Amino acid sequence: MEDDDIRGVVEVLKSGWITTGPKCAAFEQAFAAYVGAPHACALTSATAGMHCMLLALGLKPGDEVITSSMTWVSTVNMIEITGAKPVFVDIDPQTLMISAADVERAITPRTRVIIPIHFAGAPVDLDPFRALAAKHKLHLIEDAAHAAGTEYKGRRIGSPGTSIFSFHPIKNMTTAEGGMVCTDDAALFDRVKRLKFHGLAKDAWDRYSKKGAAAPMEVVEPGFKYNFTDLQASLGLTQLAKLDAFNARRAELAKLYDELFRDVLEFSTIKEPSWPHKHTRHLYIVFLDLERTGLTRDEFLGELKTRNIGTGVHFKAAHLHAYYQQTGRYPRGSLPQTEWASERLFSLPLFPKMTEGDVRDVVAAIKDVIATRRSKA
């Protein structure tokens, strides 16, 4: 957070309108223009966006949605909450993403939606997914929580099609909490917009602003209270203006990590996709060689913590969470590559305000854990 972010929020606080209002509209417009989408709807989180989206698509019990288990579990939870069944295909352990070819093998007459996940700042190979969705008449919804600014074949994620972005604090730009549904489907957009605010035909700003002053409050279907606020939207506008610079700085830091890890045999790093893309380095993910270190990933992260290095696990495979294990639908061993990665991966600190010295400190701490372990072995 910099002075412009703080100033913007203070201005909104003094403006007399703090909830969904003119700043939200401006942020939606600016984000839509940035990704090239005809429609954008801001809401409280990407999770809320996925919830509204799946209901807007009319998902119901018995339907199947094909996705990846290597994701933040919210993607999967939202499918489950509609009563539909999440169906997982295994990932490529190099990129942590699923392929259209594997998805095609999992399609059944009950399949309705495919949700690929753009991972860590890289895009999935979208063309085969688009072709597959068209061939089987399925909806393609891109989980773009990691992909603000990511490009696929020279075009930003967010258009064409339907994508859902997250502005949670660890994302490349943040609004404290928040999400954005971008789509070129006007009917889907109207439905998501309605579902995010009680199912009302108009939202609060539409009613209070001059253009909608006389509009009555009319619930046309039951909906949620997932609306975004002008306080968050102000952050969205100032952060969006800096997103490309943030992403460029992340790329520099990631390159330095790459160089410093070249001689560390106990690690491998997530690989770049082979298709044309622009990576935004949302996460810097490494895999720990458990055999070589003789430590579990969690033991290794504990050692790093005692050296003041914070890390993240992105992600524990969704199907291994207690709830999904209890369903009995996803036995351990059913997604070998996802489970392999889930046991070994972790994310290193990476944010634009990091200095090169910070990166070197992280790598030094990691090398110290390894050296200490070797000396005990």
Ligand SMILES: Cc1ncc(COP(=O)(O)O)c(C=O)c1O
């Ligand atoms: C892949 C993925 N999808 C969805 C989400 C949900 O985003 P939000 O926290 O905005 O609901 C996240 C958040 O971490 C994520 O990583």
